[in-house]
Amino acid sequence: MSKQDRAVAVFGAAGHTGRFVVAELMRRGITPIAVARDTAKLAAFADRGIEVRSASIEDPESLDHAFKEAAAVINCAGPFLETADAVISAALRAGIHYLDVTAEQPSVQASYDKFDKAARDAGVLAIPAMGFYGGFADLLVTTAMGDWDFADEISVGIALDSWHPTQGTRITGEKNTARRMVVANGRLTPVAQPAAEMDWDFAEPFARQKVVELPFSEIVVIARHKRSSELRTYLSRTALSDVRDPATPPPAPADDEGRSAQTFLVEAIVRHGEHARRIGAQGRDIYAFSAPLICEAVQRILDGKARDIGAQAPGAVFDARDYLDALADQGHLSFVAEG
Known part of the structure; x- marks a missing residue:
């Protein structure tokens, strides 16, 4: 594959997550093209x-120029x-793959519905929500389900240990007013209000935590290719309190790579009849990860x-277990609570 075939445009490269993505592409020998509205x-x-290029969602021609000679774009x-509609449309005009890191359920569903x-x-892939919220849980659930084609209940x-939100997270939270969805009785359904609370016995070092039902993009992603009667997500109350507090500062770098000191653990529990399977993985800094x-x-x-093309969930087109194992081998996560 030529150097041109290994070039990937990063739209929003000047942002917090975008900078991590550019650095990671370089570590993998993939040529990044840094794209932002303001090249300064x-x-x-x-x-x-x-290479840096200027583009904005209001100017389709600028997007076409920015993605020229790239093999894929990461939004x-x-x-x-x-942003997703304009960037996916430009990617399709260029005939290249599209991926993003959204946690927004309506954006994922719109991408699936409109662009498949x-x-x-x-002949390309569009994979929305290929980030910490969304794709990560999908890979865990897909791994846990294994040879099951249906689950009575899936819980994420x-x-x-903390959640210091970026400015982008704050802006998205203010603008995303859509009702969050879960799967109940086999169908996407608005989450009940007030949100359910319970205790979750996580693996160490988190152990028992108070959690609140708070679904992110993983609900729509998992439901895209896995059948279940119930599918719900729960977030630790500590994290929710942080992100809802306007005084919580943005993440601060704590190592040479710019990662914060934040740690995370995500567990998926899948039940079918009397049988249950559980898998969890932990790591550091949800944005850097x-x-x-x-x-x-x-x-x-x-x-x-x-394995396929179209608008897809990661667990539908990649070997989920092999994918997670690769991230573990690279030192980005470690497995816990598996069985």
């Missing part, structure tokens, strides 16, 4: 010899309800390891 914010990339610019046929016609538990998570997908697509 990309000066640090240009100084390192990374890191939220709110994705505002167009992506198939173009997310424990964060989204970079190897999505770049692993890009690398597999470029290497011809995706």
Whole structure:
């Protein structure tokens, strides 16, 4: 594969997650093209010899130019309800793959509904929500389900020791007013209010945590290809309190890679009849972790390891267990609570 075939545009490269994604692509030998509305914010990339391009969602021609000669585009610019449509459309015009890191359920559903046929016609993949919220839980659930084609109940538990939100997270939270969805009685259904609360016995070091039902994009992603009567997500109350507090500061770098000190643990419990399967994985910094998570997908697509085309969930087009094992081998996560 030529250098041109290994180039990947990163839309929103100047943002918090975008900077991690550019660095991860370089570590993998994939040529990044840093794209943002204001190239002045990309000066640090240009100084390192990374090609920078200007584009905005209001200017389709600028997007066409920005994605020229790329094999794929990673969209890191939220709110994705505002950016995904324009960026996917540009990717399809260019005949290249599209991925993003949205946690927004309506954005994922709209991408599936609107772009599946167009992506198939173009012979490319569109994978929304290939980040910490969304794709990660889907890979865990897909692994846990294994040879089961149906689950009576799927529960995803997310424990964060803290959640210092980025400015982008704050803006998205303010603008995303859509009712959150879960799967109940086999159908996507608005989550009940007030939100359910309970205790979740996570693996160490989190142990028992108070959790609140708070579904993110993983609900729509998992439901895209896995059948279940019930599918719900629970977030630790500690994390929810942090992100809802306007005084909580943004994440601060705590190592040479710019990662924060935040730690996470995500567990998936899948039940079918009297049988239950459980898998969990832990790591550090949900924003930084989204970079190897999505770049692993890009690398597999470029290497011809995706099983299908169209608008897809990651668990439907990748070997979920092998994918997670690869991230563990790279040092990005470790498994817990498996069985």
